[in-house]
Amino acid sequence: xxxxxxxxxxxxxxxxxxxxxxxxxxxxxxxxxxxxxxxxxxxxxxxxxxxxxxxxxxxxxxxxxxxxxxxxxxxxxxxxxxxxxxxxxxxxxxxxxxxxxxxxxxxxxxxxxxxxxxxxxxxxxxxxxxxxxxxxxxxxxxxxxxxxxxxxxxxxxxxxxxxxxxxxxxxxxxxxxxxxxxxxxxxxxxxxxxxxxxxxxxxxxxxxxxxxxxxxxxxxxxxxxxxxxxxxxxxxxxxxxxxxxxxxxxxxxxxxxxxxxxxxxxxxxxxxxxxxxxxxxxxxxxxxxxxxxxxxxxxxxxxxxxxxxxxxxxxxxxxxxxxxxxxxxxxxxxxxxxxxxxxxxxxxxxxxxxxxxxxxxxxxxxxxxxxxxxxxxxxxxxxxxxxxxxxxxxxxxxxxxxxxxxxxxxxxxxxxxxxxxx
Numbered sequence: 001x002x003x004x005x006x007x008x009x010x011x012x013x014x015x016x017x018x019x020x021x022x023x024x025x026x027x028x029x030x031x032x033x034x035x036x037x038x039x040x041x042x043x044x045x046x047x048x049x050x051x052x053x054x055x056x057x058x059x060x061x062x063x064x065x066x067x068x069x070x071x072x073x074x075x076x077x078x079x080x081x082x083x084x085x086x087x088x089x090x091x092x093x094x095x096x097x098x099x100x101x102x103x104x105x106x107x108x109x110x111x112x113x114x115x116x117x118x119x120x121x122x123x124x125x126x127x128x129x130x131x132x133x134x135x136x137x138x139x140x141x142x143x144x145x146x147x148x149x150x151x152x153x154x155x156x157x158x159x160x161x162x163x164x165x166x167x168x169x170x171x172x173x174x175x176x177x178x179x180x181x182x183x184x185x186x187x188x189x190x191x192x193x194x195x196x197x198x199x200x201x202x203x204x205x206x207x208x209x210x211x212x213x214x215x216x217x218x219x220x221x222x223x224x225x226x227x228x229x230x231x232x233x234x235x236x237x238x239x240x241x242x243x244x245x246x247x248x249x250x251x252x253x254x255x256x257x258x259x260x261x262x263x264x265x266x267x268x269x270x271x272x273x274x275x276x277x278x279x280x281x282x283x284x285x286x287x288x289x290x291x292x293x294x295x296x297x298x299x300x301x302x303x304x305x306x307x308x309x310x311x312x313x314x315x316x317x318x319x320x321x322x323x324x325x326x327x328x329x330x331x332x333x334x335x336x337x338x339x340x341x342x343x344x345x346x347x348x349x350x351x352x353x354x355x356x357x358x359x360x361x362x363x364x365x366x367x368x369x370x371x372x373x374x375x376x377x378x379x380x381x382x383x384x385x386x387x388x389x390x391x392x393x394x395x396x397x398x399x400x401x402x403x404x405x406x407x408x409x410x411x412x413x414x415x416x417x418x419x420x421x422x
Contacts, residue, residue, distance in 0.1 A: 011117070011125030013309055021324035023128075026312045027110060029156035031130045033149045034108040039132050042107040044088045046114075050078040056087035056294055058202065058261025067115040081114035085131045085305055086262070086287065087294070093135055094296035103136030103299075110308075122278030122310050131284070133303035135291070140235045143266040143286060143302055144242030150282055150304045151248050154270060157311060158320030162272040162281060165253040166243075168236035169204075169264050169285070170228045178227035179203060185221050208257040223254040232265065239266050262287040266302065272310070274317040281314055282306035329356045329420055331378035333369040339384040346384075346412065355416050374399065380416065 008014060015023040050070050057064050069081040082088055089107060092098075098105045110130045117123055132149060134142055147164070154162055169175065182203045191199070195214070198205050206218055228236065243250055250268075258267055267285035275281070284304025292298045315321045330350060334343040340359075347357040358376055360369040366383065373381045382394040388409075396415065397404045407415045 009125070011119035013124045013126065018324055018326060021326060022315075022321045023308065023312055025322065025324065026157060026315060027128070027130060027308050030153040030306050030308065030311060031108055031110060032156060033152035034130075034132045037106075037145065037149055039106045039108040039134075039149075042089060042092060042109050044082075044085075044092055044109060044111075046112060047079050047081050048088055048091065050080040052087050052091055052294070053080055053083060056090065056262060056290055057084065061205070061261055063115065067117055069114050069116055083113055083115050085109050085111075085113065085129060086133060086290070086301075086303055089131075089133045089303070090135070090290055090294055090296070090301070094291065094294060099136060099291070099297055099299055104142065104301075105135040106132070108132045120278070122275055122307075122313055124309060128308035129305045130308060131303060131305040133301055135301035136299045138286075138288070138300040140238035140266070141242055143235075143239045144246065146284070146302050146304060147239075147243060147266075147268055148246055148248055150268075150270065150284070150306060153306060154281070154311070154314075157315045159272070159311075159314055159318055161274055161318055162270050162314065164248065164250040164268060164270055165256055166239070166250050166266065166268045167253050167256045168225065168228060168232060168239075169267050170224055170232040171265065171288070173229045174224065174227050174232045175264075177229075178222060178224045181222045181227075189217050202261055204257050205261075207255050218255075225252075225254045235265065258283060258285060262290040262293070264288040265300075268304075270306075272314040272317075275310060275313055278310060280307070281310045325377060327356075327377035327379060328358045329379050330416060331358050331360065331373040331376055331381045333360045333366065333373065333381065333383045335366065335383065335385040338386075338389060342389060342409075343384055346409065350413055350416065353413055353417060355413070355420065379420070382412075 054064050063083050068083050071079055073079050093105055112126050113129055114126055134146060186199050186203055256267060263285040265286035269283035270281050271279050272281045273279055282304060286302040288300045332343045334340040343359050347359055350357045360372055379399060381397045388394050392409045393406055394409060395404045396407045
């Protein structure tokens with residue numbers, strides 16, 4: 001009986017060797033600045049109680065209303081695969097009482113996220129992000145540092161063609177004053193019932209409407225930056241001053257609306273024009289009321305999420321991805337069962353010293369094993385046969401020039417460490 005092949009679900013992006021090495025490089029480069037700034041890892045579940053996202057992210061968002069993977073588990077509980085990272089971090093901070101300790105709580109995360117979107121280049125149903133959250137301190141200098149950490153991550157990739165856009169969504173006073181005039185403006189538009197309902201929940205969502213007719217209709221809508229309270233205006237001015245002092249270029253986008261309802265105050269996005277319609281490679285902002293909404297204290301926070309998939313596409317577009325061909329330091333070819341046993345022992349010892357070691361498994365002839373060694377890209381190769389085991393000596397061959405040297409097996413580790421400059 002012949003079984004049909006099972007394929008990956010539509011809309012997922014897999015990273016297989018050798019491309020997976022480029023993916024890993026991008027992920028590590030993006031998060032390295034956060035580690036340098038004192039952020040610590042937080043590992044979280046990929047599924048949560050659905051209420052976490054409907055309450056935290058916002059019912060009016062496309063994420064909650066259209067894009068979540070939600071199902072009922074065997075206990076009858078509504079469970080959702082996480083569509084973003086901040087709400088889960090906040091839930092964990094509240095549950096573990098981290099907000100009762102030293103502030104700010106500074107954590108980073110990395111992993112898969114899920115949204116039921118139409119798959120296209122740079123937009124997947126399972127996507128990868130790295131992110132950070134700084135919770136418990138409201139300070140424009142912290143806002144600027146968080147933006148700088150994200151900016152440094154993209155600079156680590158060698159990217160130059162991206163831009164940083166910032167705005168402020170103000171405090172509650174600012175948003176309330178703006179909402180009055182914005183709703184008056186919206187009431188004068190001819191809208192369908194669904195759009196009216198979205199506007200009633202959060203009128204800012206209409207700035208994020210991708211339909212051309214709505215984008216045209218909102219051109220003359222009042223913008224929130226014109227309604228900032230004196231305190232919010234001073235805060236936003238301070239963020240700009242700090243970014244300028246650090247040499248971080250930015251533009252102000254007064255119509256920016258992030259896809260999640262919890263954002264307040266400083267908000268930002270990184271755009272890479274080489275990626276077409278999916279040009280956003282990362283973004284974030286401050287969220288003043290999220291912790292309280294989720295049952296915690298009234299503490300502010302700020303964070304970001306950076307798209308690893310899109311950052312990799314941007315690095316490929318700018319040709320900044322380094323060669324990621326995997327190479328071993330040593331390839332061992334054992335001839336016979338006794339030699340296999342010794343090869344395993346040698347490999348274990350060498351690997352413990354950081355020497356990348358492969359073994360030719362199976363019962364290949366010497367010629368075939370040497371071809372495998374060549375294809376592996378190994379820098380050195382040894383053959384273990386009866387005579388080598390008896391004399392406890394091997395011929396260490398350098399693959400780049402074919403030069404060989406006799407080395408005692410008990411001195412092999414030291415010789416390789418010297419030759420490899422490890």
